[in-house]
Amino acid sequence: MKTLIKNGKIITNSDSFEADILIENEQIVVIGKNLTPDIDTKIVDASGKYIFPGMVDEHTHIESPFGGTVTAPWQTESVAAAIGGTTTVVDFALQTKGESLMEGINRWKSRAEEQSAIDYGFHIAVTDLRKDTIDEIPKIVAEGVPTLKVFMAYKSDLMVDDQTLYQSLEAAKNVGALVLVHAENGAVIDLLQRKCLENGETAPYYHAVSRPIEVETEATARAIAIAEIVGAPLFIVHVSGEEPAQKIREAKAKGLPIYAETCPHYLFLTVDELKKPYFEGAKYVCSPPLREAKHQEALWNALQDGTLQAIGSDHCAFNFSGQKDLGREDFTKIPNGGNGIEHRFTLLYTQAVTTGKMSLNKLVDLLSTTPAKVNGLFPKKGTIAIGSDADLVLFDPNGKKTISYQTSHQGLDYDMYEGFELEGAISDVFLRGTQIVKGEKYVGKLGEGKFQKRTPYGLC
Amino acid sequence: MKTLIKNGKIITNSDSFEADILIENEQIVVIGKNLTPDIDTKIVDASGKYIFPGMVDEHTHIESPFGGTVTAPWQTESVAAAIGGTTTVVDFALQTKGESLMEGINRWKSRAEEQSAIDYGFHIAVTDLRKDTIDEIPKIVAEGVPTLKVFMAYKSDLMVDDQTLYQSLEAAKNVGALVLVHAENGAVIDLLQRKCLENGETAPYYHAVSRPIEVETEATARAIAIAEIVGAPLFIVHVSGEEPAQKIREAKAKGLPIYAETCPHYLFLTVDELKKPYFEGAKYVCSPPLREAKHQEALWNALQDGTLQAIGSDHCAFNFSGQKDLGREDFTKIPNGGNGIEHRFTLLYTQAVTTGKMSLNKLVDLLSTTPAKVNGLFPKKGTIAIGSDADLVLFDPNGKKTISYQTSHQGLDYDMYEGFELEGAISDVFLRGTQIVKGEKYVGKLGEGKFQKRTPYGLC
Amino acid sequence: MKTLIKNGKIITNSDSFEADILIENEQIVVIGKNLTPDIDTKIVDASGKYIFPGMVDEHTHIESPFGGTVTAPWQTESVAAAIGGTTTVVDFALQTKGESLMEGINRWKSRAEEQSAIDYGFHIAVTDLRKDTIDEIPKIVAEGVPTLKVFMAYKSDLMVDDQTLYQSLEAAKNVGALVLVHAENGAVIDLLQRKCLENGETAPYYHAVSRPIEVETEATARAIAIAEIVGAPLFIVHVSGEEPAQKIREAKAKGLPIYAETCPHYLFLTVDELKKPYFEGAKYVCSPPLREAKHQEALWNALQDGTLQAIGSDHCAFNFSGQKDLGREDFTKIPNGGNGIEHRFTLLYTQAVTTGKMSLNKLVDLLSTTPAKVNGLFPKKGTIAIGSDADLVLFDPNGKKTISYQTSHQGLDYDMYEGFELEGAISDVFLRGTQIVKGEKYVGKLGEGKFQKRTPYGLC
Amino acid sequence: MKTLIKNGKIITNSDSFEADILIENEQIVVIGKNLTPDIDTKIVDASGKYIFPGMVDEHTHIESPFGGTVTAPWQTESVAAAIGGTTTVVDFALQTKGESLMEGINRWKSRAEEQSAIDYGFHIAVTDLRKDTIDEIPKIVAEGVPTLKVFMAYKSDLMVDDQTLYQSLEAAKNVGALVLVHAENGAVIDLLQRKCLENGETAPYYHAVSRPIEVETEATARAIAIAEIVGAPLFIVHVSGEEPAQKIREAKAKGLPIYAETCPHYLFLTVDELKKPYFEGAKYVCSPPLREAKHQEALWNALQDGTLQAIGSDHCAFNFSGQKDLGREDFTKIPNGGNGIEHRFTLLYTQAVTTGKMSLNKLVDLLSTTPAKVNGLFPKKGTIAIGSDADLVLFDPNGKKTISYQTSHQGLDYDMYEGFELEGAISDVFLRGTQIVKGEKYVGKLGEGKFQKRTPYGLC
Ligand SMILES: [Zn+2]
Ligand SMILES: [Zn+2]
Ligand SMILES: [Zn+2]
Ligand SMILES: [Zn+2]
Ligand SMILES: [Zn+2]
Ligand SMILES: [Zn+2]
Ligand SMILES: [Zn+2]
Ligand SMILES: [Zn+2]
Structure with missing residues (x-):
C-alpha cells in the first residue's frame, strides 16, 4: 500500500518547500508538486502543516x-x-x-x-x-x-x-x-x-x-x-x-x-x-x-x-x-x-x-x-529524501499547550517543565510509513519499533 | 516542455541519494524513484553521475x-x-x-x-x-x-x-x-x-x-x-x-x-x-x-x-x-x-x-x-528541491583534466592554476531547465542569463 | 648638609627592611643599620613608619x-x-x-x-x-x-x-x-x-x-x-x-x-x-x-x-x-x-x-x-637606592582619614572620591632631600620642582 | 669580623647601582658610597664587577x-x-x-x-x-x-x-x-x-x-x-x-x-x-x-x-x-x-x-x-638588602669560557651543554659573608651550608 501526504510544507535541515510526499514500502519514493495518487493510495492532508523528518x-x-x-x-x-x-x-x-x-x-x-x-x-x-x-x-x-x-x-x-x-x-x-x-x-x-x-x-x-x-x-x-x-x-x-x-x-x-x-x-x-x-x-x-x-x-x-x-x-x-x-x-x-x-x-x-x-x-x-x-x-533517518525511511512528523504551528506531568505520556509522576507553555502541536507521526500518532494519541502497536543496525560514522 | 533527468545521484548540502528529477517551466517539480516521462518529455540520462545544484x-x-x-x-x-x-x-x-x-x-x-x-x-x-x-x-x-x-x-x-x-x-x-x-x-x-x-x-x-x-x-x-x-x-x-x-x-x-x-x-x-x-x-x-x-x-x-x-x-x-x-x-x-x-x-x-x-x-x-x-x-538557487530553479550540474567523477589557460574559457592569457590536475568533469549544465553546457561545450545563448531580484537575508 | 632618616621600614618594589637612610647632596648615599650621624646631620625619626620612594x-x-x-x-x-x-x-x-x-x-x-x-x-x-x-x-x-x-x-x-x-x-x-x-x-x-x-x-x-x-x-x-x-x-x-x-x-x-x-x-x-x-x-x-x-x-x-x-x-x-x-x-x-x-x-x-x-x-x-x-x-626616581634622588615618602600605617574636597588640596570644588575612607597617612615627603611635606602640610617652596631630562627607555 | 666589598655594581631584581657593601655577622649591614672600613675589616675589591645576590x-x-x-x-x-x-x-x-x-x-x-x-x-x-x-x-x-x-x-x-x-x-x-x-x-x-x-x-x-x-x-x-x-x-x-x-x-x-x-x-x-x-x-x-x-x-x-x-x-x-x-x-x-x-x-x-x-x-x-x-x-635570600644574608656573587662581565664536562665540577661524565660558549665569569662567591669561591675555585668547607627553615609563602 502507498500513502500520499499532500500539501504540507516540508522542512529539512536545509530546505523549506511545499510538496506532496509519496510513500511506498516504508520509504519515501517521490516528492513533488501535485502528485497523483493511485487508486489504492491512502491520502493524508497536510495543508497548513509543517512536515519534519x-x-x-x-x-x-x-x-x-x-x-x-x-x-x-x-x-x-x-x-x-x-x-x-x-x-x-x-x-x-x-x-x-x-x-x-x-x-x-x-x-x-x-x-x-x-x-x-x-x-x-x-x-x-x-x-x-x-x-x-x-x-x-x-x-x-x-x-x-x-x-x-x-x-x-x-x-x-x-x-x-x-x-x-x-x-x-x-x-x-x-x-x-x-x-x-x-x-x-x-x-x-x-x-x-x-x-x-x-x-x-x-x-x-x-x-x-x-x-x-x-x-x-x-x-x-x-x-x-x-x-x-x-x-x-x-x-x-x-x-x-x-x-x-x-x-x-x-x-x-x-x-x-x-x-x-x-x-x-x-x-x-x-x-x-x-x-x-x-x-x-x-x-x-x-x-x-x-x-x-x-x-x-x-x-x-x-x-x-x-x-x-x-x-x-x-x-x-x-x-x-x-x-x-x-x-x-x-x-x-x-x-x-x-x-x-x-x-x-x-x-x-x-x-x-x-x-x-x-x-x-x-x-x-x-x-x-x-x-x-x-x-x-x-x-535512513534524519531527512526527507528519496529512499529514506518514511519517518515523518506533521506539525500544526497553530497548536498550543501547557506542559503538565498529568497530560504527559512519560511514566513519571512529575515533569521538569511543568507549566511551560508550548507553541505548535504535533498532529501526526509516521514510522516507516505507518501512522503511529494521530491527534496526539498513540495509534501504533508496541513492539513495531525496529532495531537499527547503524554504520560507523568514522569510516563514512 | 518538460525534461526528465534519470538515474543520477543527487547531492545537496545535506543529502546524497539516487533519484530522477522532473523539470517543468524552469523549475524542479518532482524528484523520485522511477519517474515516468510524458511523451513530450525530454530525457537526459545521468547514470553514474552526480547531480549538484x-x-x-x-x-x-x-x-x-x-x-x-x-x-x-x-x-x-x-x-x-x-x-x-x-x-x-x-x-x-x-x-x-x-x-x-x-x-x-x-x-x-x-x-x-x-x-x-x-x-x-x-x-x-x-x-x-x-x-x-x-x-x-x-x-x-x-x-x-x-x-x-x-x-x-x-x-x-x-x-x-x-x-x-x-x-x-x-x-x-x-x-x-x-x-x-x-x-x-x-x-x-x-x-x-x-x-x-x-x-x-x-x-x-x-x-x-x-x-x-x-x-x-x-x-x-x-x-x-x-x-x-x-x-x-x-x-x-x-x-x-x-x-x-x-x-x-x-x-x-x-x-x-x-x-x-x-x-x-x-x-x-x-x-x-x-x-x-x-x-x-x-x-x-x-x-x-x-x-x-x-x-x-x-x-x-x-x-x-x-x-x-x-x-x-x-x-x-x-x-x-x-x-x-x-x-x-x-x-x-x-x-x-x-x-x-x-x-x-x-x-x-x-x-x-x-x-x-x-x-x-x-x-x-x-x-x-x-x-x-x-x-x-x-x-530559487542553491539547492535541489521542489519549486527551486532547475539549475543543475551533472558531474562525471571519472573525468580527468589538466588546467591550462589555453583550454580554459576565461578571457585570459594565463591561469593561476596552470598545470593543476583535476579529478572529475562537468558534463552538462542546466540553467532554469535549459541545457547550456554539454560535454564541456557552451551550448547556450549569450544574454539568456537573468537578473535575480534578491531578498534581504537579514530579515529572513 | 646631610639628613639621616632613622628606623623606618624601607619599602621598595621588591624589598621591605628596616634601616637608616643617609642623604647628602639631594641623593641617597648610605643605607644601613645604626648609621651614626655627623654633627651637622639633620635627624628624622621614622620609627613605626614605612618609607617609600x-x-x-x-x-x-x-x-x-x-x-x-x-x-x-x-x-x-x-x-x-x-x-x-x-x-x-x-x-x-x-x-x-x-x-x-x-x-x-x-x-x-x-x-x-x-x-x-x-x-x-x-x-x-x-x-x-x-x-x-x-x-x-x-x-x-x-x-x-x-x-x-x-x-x-x-x-x-x-x-x-x-x-x-x-x-x-x-x-x-x-x-x-x-x-x-x-x-x-x-x-x-x-x-x-x-x-x-x-x-x-x-x-x-x-x-x-x-x-x-x-x-x-x-x-x-x-x-x-x-x-x-x-x-x-x-x-x-x-x-x-x-x-x-x-x-x-x-x-x-x-x-x-x-x-x-x-x-x-x-x-x-x-x-x-x-x-x-x-x-x-x-x-x-x-x-x-x-x-x-x-x-x-x-x-x-x-x-x-x-x-x-x-x-x-x-x-x-x-x-x-x-x-x-x-x-x-x-x-x-x-x-x-x-x-x-x-x-x-x-x-x-x-x-x-x-x-x-x-x-x-x-x-x-x-x-x-x-x-x-x-x-x-x-x-633617579622610582626606587630607594644608593645614588638615587632622595625622594622619600614617610607613611604612618595607623593614620585614618575621610576624603572630602573641602580638605583636599587640589584646586577643585568637588572630589570624585568624596566620602571614601583612607587607611594610613603620609606624614613627611622629601624631594631630593628637602622636606616639602610635614604632617600633611606643604612646607616647600613653589618652583623648587625641577624639569627632569628623561632618557629614552626604548634604547635602555 | 667584618667584610667590606668595595666599588662593585650591585644588581638586584630591580636596581643597578655602584656602592660598597659592608658585611657583619653573616648579614649585609650597610650599603653606601665610599664606606670607610674599620681596622679589622677585610676589604674585597669589586671594581669592574657586578655583584648579584x-x-x-x-x-x-x-x-x-x-x-x-x-x-x-x-x-x-x-x-x-x-x-x-x-x-x-x-x-x-x-x-x-x-x-x-x-x-x-x-x-x-x-x-x-x-x-x-x-x-x-x-x-x-x-x-x-x-x-x-x-x-x-x-x-x-x-x-x-x-x-x-x-x-x-x-x-x-x-x-x-x-x-x-x-x-x-x-x-x-x-x-x-x-x-x-x-x-x-x-x-x-x-x-x-x-x-x-x-x-x-x-x-x-x-x-x-x-x-x-x-x-x-x-x-x-x-x-x-x-x-x-x-x-x-x-x-x-x-x-x-x-x-x-x-x-x-x-x-x-x-x-x-x-x-x-x-x-x-x-x-x-x-x-x-x-x-x-x-x-x-x-x-x-x-x-x-x-x-x-x-x-x-x-x-x-x-x-x-x-x-x-x-x-x-x-x-x-x-x-x-x-x-x-x-x-x-x-x-x-x-x-x-x-x-x-x-x-x-x-x-x-x-x-x-x-x-x-x-x-x-x-x-x-x-x-x-x-x-x-x-x-x-x-x-634572607634572593636580594641585596640590609639585614639579608650576605650571599653574594661577584661577576666579571669580561670573562669567557667554553663548557666541557672535563672542566665542570658536577660529578658527571658528560655535560648537556658541552661546547657552549659562556660570556662572563663568576670570580667570587660569598655564603653568609664567608668566601666560598675564589677565582672559580671552591675555597669553602663541605658541610658549612645550613638547612634553611623556610616560611610559608601562602601566608605571607
Ligand atoms: Zn545520560
Ligand atoms: Zn551522563
Ligand atoms: Zn574582490
Ligand atoms: Zn577585495
Ligand atoms: Zn589623560
Ligand atoms: Zn586620554
Ligand atoms: Zn625535577
Ligand atoms: Zn619532574
Whole structure:
C-alpha cells in the first residue's frame, strides 16, 4: 500500500518547500508538486502543516538501572517519544563488570524488541575494558553498534580511568566507531560530595555544589586531549555551560573531529530549581547539574556557531515518589536524571524558533539530521529524501499547550517543565510509513519499533 | 516542455541519494524513484553521475575598472562560469563618486543583460556615502540588491572611513541588507607601499610585503567591532589566513552574526608564487595577497568548523600582457586580481573531496547553498528541491583534466592554476531547465542569463 | 648638609627592611643599620613608619586646555601631588596645529618652572605630524622628552589618523622614544554622540553610552597591530576594562613590547556614578568612561598578572561650577576629566594593600618604580637606592582619614572620591632631600620642582 | 669580623647601582658610597664587577634514587652549584611508601648536613598520602618545609591520583604551604611507552615520542583546575613549551595564584638532541622531554610577560656510563634527568642578557629573587638588602669560557651543554659573608651550608 501526504510544507535541515510526499514500502519514493495518487493510495492532508523528518534522540536511558533503582520502561517512554515526534532513539546500554559488551546490548535489545513503539539503536557503555572486550569491539560494530560510551564520572561505579578512555578511543578508531563521553572528574566530585556530607549539607542543591563546572571543564579538556593523542573522533554528551563549550570550540579550531550535544534542561532551567522547598529540588538532580543562567546564552551561541551539533534529551526518568526520594537524607542517593524525551522538539520550537533564535531548518538539523549522521543512522533517518525511511512528523504551528506531568505520556509522576507553555502541536507521526500518532494519541502497536543496525560514522 | 533527468545521484548540502528529477517551466517539480516521462518529455540520462545544484559564486568582478584598466567581460567570463558549473554570480558593481547607487547598478546590469550566459545579481560597492545615498539604500533593496560592499583598503580610491562603514552598516541593518567588507587597513598599506618604493622594492613580491597579514587582521577586527556596536550582520570577503579567521571565530562565539568566505587561491597557492621570475609573480598579485603555506591548514580548519561559510572565486581577470604588466616598474600599478570563476568547483572537488578533507555535501554547501542563502537567492538557487530553479550540474567523477589557460574559457592569457590536475568533469549544465553546457561545450545563448531580484537575508 | 632618616621600614618594589637612610647632596648615599650621624646631620625619626620612594605619576593634565576651558594649575595641583606622596609627574603637553613640538613643550615648561612644588617632565601630544615635526622628534628626545602622545579619540580636535599613528611610532622607534596612546575610536564615538543628541539624550550618562567599551577595545587592538607592524613599543594609557586588557595580554603573549596603565577611578568607581541626579554625574565624566562593576575584577587581575604595569591618575581637574556645567544641556560639552593626583597612593594602599589584593612592594612598583622606568626617570626616581634622588615618602600605617574636597588640596570644588575612607597617612615627603611635606602640610617652596631630562627607555 | 666589598655594581631584581657593601655577622649591614672600613675589616675589591645576590635554585635532585640508581651526591653537586653562583638550593626529598614525610625529609637532611657547600631546603614529594600524612603537613611546615611536591607522571612509582592531588592542595592551603606539581599524564604515557616498545621503538628518541606535549598540556590544565576548585596556589615545575605555558597564562588572567618555572634545557636544547647516534641521545633524556625549536620562543615570551616566574635547573645528574646506559635496550629504563646546577646563571647571562632578550635585573629576578620569595626564603635570600644574608656573587662581565664536562665540577661524565660558549665569569662567591669561591675555585668547607627553615609563602 502507498500513502500520499499532500500539501504540507516540508522542512529539512536545509530546505523549506511545499510538496506532496509519496510513500511506498516504508520509504519515501517521490516528492513533488501535485502528485497523483493511485487508486489504492491512502491520502493524508497536510495543508497548513509543517512536515519534519522524524526526530532522532541520541541520548536516552530507558529501563536503565542506577543506584539500585530503574528508569521508566519502553512501553511508556517510547510512546512518549513518538507523541513528541521522535521516531528513533539511541539508548545507552550498560556492560556490567565481567560481562561482554554484547551481553549488555542484548539485554537492552530484548526489552526494546517487545515494547518499543519506535525505532532504536544502542550505545554500549564500557565499564570493564578487558583484553577480550577490546577484541569484541569490531564484532559489536559489525552488529550495528558503532558507538561506545565512557564515563569519566561516577567513581567506584561507572567511572573509567584515563587508560580505559585511551584504549576505548583507540579500539573504536580502528573500526571507525565513535566514543561518547560523560565528562566530569569523578575523583574530585567524590571528594566534594564527601565534604558536603561531612558538613551536613545533604539537600539536593549540594548536588550542584559538589559538581562545579570546573570538574566538567577539566574532564572535557582531558577527554579532548586524549582523543587528540589517539587521533580519534569524540562525542561529548550533555555539555552544560560556557567553559566546556569553549574547550570544544578550541578543539574544533585546531581541526580535531570533536562533536558535542547539549540538552534541553541546560537551555531552559537553572540551578535555582535545585533550591525548591519540600525536597522538590530532587526532581532537577541530573549530571552535570543545572547551571547559573549566564551559561544559557553561551550554549545558544555554541549551538549557533556549530560548537554544539545536537540537542539530546538525556531522558532518564525516575519518579519523585519511591525513586528520587531515596536521597531525602543524602543528595548523593538521589537517582540522577530528568525527563525530556517527549517535549524536546516542541519545547525547542517554542523557545528557539518562535523567538527568532534559530530557523526551523537549524532545529531539524540539531534534533534529527546531525544526530542521525553522527550516529550512523543517516540517510535512513534524519531527512526527507528519496529512499529514506518514511519517518515523518506533521506539525500544526497553530497548536498550543501547557506542559503538565498529568497530560504527559512519560511514566513519571512529575515533569521538569511543568507549566511551560508550548507553541505548535504535533498532529501526526509516521514510522516507516505507518501512522503511529494521530491527534496526539498513540495509534501504533508496541513492539513495531525496529532495531537499527547503524554504520560507523568514522569510516563514512 | 518538460525534461526528465534519470538515474543520477543527487547531492545537496545535506543529502546524497539516487533519484530522477522532473523539470517543468524552469523549475524542479518532482524528484523520485522511477519517474515516468510524458511523451513530450525530454530525457537526459545521468547514470553514474552526480547531480549538484548550480553553483553560486558570490564574489566576482566582471568587466570592472581598476587602476585605469578593465577586467574581462561577461561574454567570456559568464561562459567560463557556466562551463565550470556556476549558474549564478553576484558581481560587484561600483558606485563612482557623485553617482547614485542605482546608477552604478544599472551600468553593470545593462552589460550583463546583453551578454550573460548565466543568472546574476549585484552587490553595490559604496564609495561615496552622502545623505541621499543613505536614503537610497531602501530603494535598491526593493530593486533586489540587498547587499552593499565597503572597502577598508585602496586609499584615495575605494577606501571608506570608519564613519562610512558604520553608517553603511546602520542603513543596511534597518532594511535587512547585508554589508560585505574588504578588510585591510588601507592607510597602513599606503605607507608600506611608499616605503617599499622608496627602497627600490618594486617587484611583485613587495605587493605581499606591503600588505602583511596584520593589516588584514586589524581591519577584520575593526569591522567586526563596528558591526557589533551597530548591531548589524557583516560578511567578510576573502579571508586569507589564520589570524583574521580567528577574529571571526571569536566574534561568532560571542553570538555575533558574522559571515565570511575564503577563496580558492588562499587554499591552493602561496606567497612564493609572487617570487616567480620574469615578472610572472604579477599573475598572482591579488588583495589580500597570497600567504605562507601554514595559513592553508588554518583555513581548512575554519571551513570545517563553520568559521568560514563560503568559498567565492574573487574572479577578477586581467591579462598578463597589457594589463598586469602596467606594473612592471612599480608593483602598486599591477592590477589586483586573479582567476577562479571557471575552476572553482572542480578544483575544490579535486583537492578537498577526493582527499577526504570534506564531504561532497559540505562542498555543495560552501559553493552553492550557503552563498545562495546569505545573498538572498535561496531557495530559487542553491539547492535541489521542489519549486527551486532547475539549475543543475551533472558531474562525471571519472573525468580527468589538466588546467591550462589555453583550454580554459576565461578571457585570459594565463591561469593561476596552470598545470593543476583535476579529478572529475562537468558534463552538462542546466540553467532554469535549459541545457547550456554539454560535454564541456557552451551550448547556450549569450544574454539568456537573468537578473535575480534578491531578498534581504537579514530579515529572513 | 646631610639628613639621616632613622628606623623606618624601607619599602621598595621588591624589598621591605628596616634601616637608616643617609642623604647628602639631594641623593641617597648610605643605607644601613645604626648609621651614626655627623654633627651637622639633620635627624628624622621614622620609627613605626614605612618609607617609600617618591611616587611617580605618569599621567596628569595640569593647566591644560580642553574644550575652551583649562584645568587647575601647577600651584595647587603640584602641591596636592606632593601631599599625596607624588614627587614627580610626567604631564601631557600639547602641540597645537602649526606649532613645533618644542613650542608645546616650552609653553608647559615655563608654567611648571615658576610654580611646581615637585619634579616634572612632559609627554608631548602630537596633533599635527608634518614632515618637519617628524624631523624634530630626535631633537626633543635629546632635550629630555622621550615620550610622545597620540590620541585616537576626540575627532576634529586631537584625533590623529592611522598614518600619523604609524609615523609617530616609526619616528619614535628610531630614537628609542615611546608612544603613549589614548585608544578609543573617535570616528565611531562622534557618530554615537550625534545619535544621542538627536535622540534628546543629553545627560552625563550618555557620555558613557556614546563611548562603549567596544570603541576602546577596537582602538587598543588597532594601536597594537600598527605598533606590531612598525616593530615599535607602545604604552596604552587609561585601560578601563576587561576586553582592552585582554588585547594587551594577548599582545604580550606574542612577545610584543606593549605597556599599559589603568587609573584609580576605573578600579573604584563605576558607570553608575554618571546617573547621579542634579547633573552631579558630570563630575564623573572622563574618557574612557567609567564602566560596569564587573570590569574592576578584570583590572585587578590584569594588574596582578602584569598585563597592566602602572596606575596613573589621569588627573585632569575641572571645577563643577563654571567648567563641568558647560555641558548641562549637552554632555559632549562637559570637559572630560576627574581628579586623582592627591589620593592615588593612599586610596590604593587602602583598597588594595589592606584588603590583601596586593603587597606593598607591588604597589610601589605600580605607582613609582615601573612608571619611572618606562618613562626614563629611573634610577633617579622610582626606587630607594644608593645614588638615587632622595625622594622619600614617610607613611604612618595607623593614620585614618575621610576624603572630602573641602580638605583636599587640589584646586577643585568637588572630589570624585568624596566620602571614601583612607587607611594610613603620609606624614613627611622629601624631594631630593628637602622636606616639602610635614604632617600633611606643604612646607616647600613653589618652583623648587625641577624639569627632569628623561632618557629614552626604548634604547635602555 | 667584618667584610667590606668595595666599588662593585650591585644588581638586584630591580636596581643597578655602584656602592660598597659592608658585611657583619653573616648579614649585609650597610650599603653606601665610599664606606670607610674599620681596622679589622677585610676589604674585597669589586671594581669592574657586578655583584648579584646569591642565586637560588628551587629545583634540584641531589643524591636522589630513580629507577634503581642514584644521582650525584652533595659533595660534588653543591660545590658545582657554588662555583656557578648558586648559594641556596631547594632539593626534592622523597617520601617512600609507608614512611612519614618527616622521615623522607630527615634522610635528605642528614646527607646535606655532612656534605653541602651551600645552604639548602627541601620540598617533600608526597607519594603516599595517608590520613596521618595529611595530619603531618602542619608539622613539617613548622619544621621549615612549606612546600610539597606531587607527581602526575611516573605511573606505578611516584604518580598520584587526582584525589591525592586535591587533598595535598587542600592540606597545604590550610597551613599556607605550596604544592609543586610535575604535570604530565602518567597513565597515557604508560600506554604510549608500551606501544613504542611493542613496536620495537627502543631508542632514546622514543622517550620524547611517548611523552608528547599534549600529555603535559592536559596535566597542567588538570592541576590548575583542581587547584582552582580547592582555592589553593600551585607551582608548576619545568614547563617545557607553548601550550602548557598558555594554560598557565589563562589561569593567571582569571586571577588564580598559579606560579611556574621553566628550565635552561628547554630554552637552549631541542628534541633533536635525542637523535644523537651511539646512544648519546640518552644524555638528553629528561621529563618532560626536550621539544621542537618553536617552543623556545614561546618560553622566552612567557618569561617576559610573567607567565613563568623562575628558571630552575631541574639538575638530576646521572652518568652516561653505568647509569644512562641502563636503558640501552629500552628507553624507559634510561634514568630521567640532566645537568644544570653549575651553568644555570652564566648560560642565561650569555644567552639572554648579552643578546638583549632580558635585563640583568630580570635575570636576577628569575634566578634568585622570585625563587626565594615563592619558596619562603626571602628576604634572607634572593636580594641585596640590609639585614639579608650576605650571599653574594661577584661577576666579571669580561670573562669567557667554553663548557666541557672535563672542566665542570658536577660529578658527571658528560655535560648537556658541552661546547657552549659562556660570556662572563663568576670570580667570587660569598655564603653568609664567608668566601666560598675564589677565582672559580671552591675555597669553602663541605658541610658549612645550613638547612634553611623556610616560611610559608601562602601566608605571607
Ligand atoms: Zn551522563
Ligand atoms: Zn545520560
Ligand atoms: Zn577585495
Ligand atoms: Zn574582490
Ligand atoms: Zn586620554
Ligand atoms: Zn589623560
Ligand atoms: Zn619532574
Ligand atoms: Zn625535577
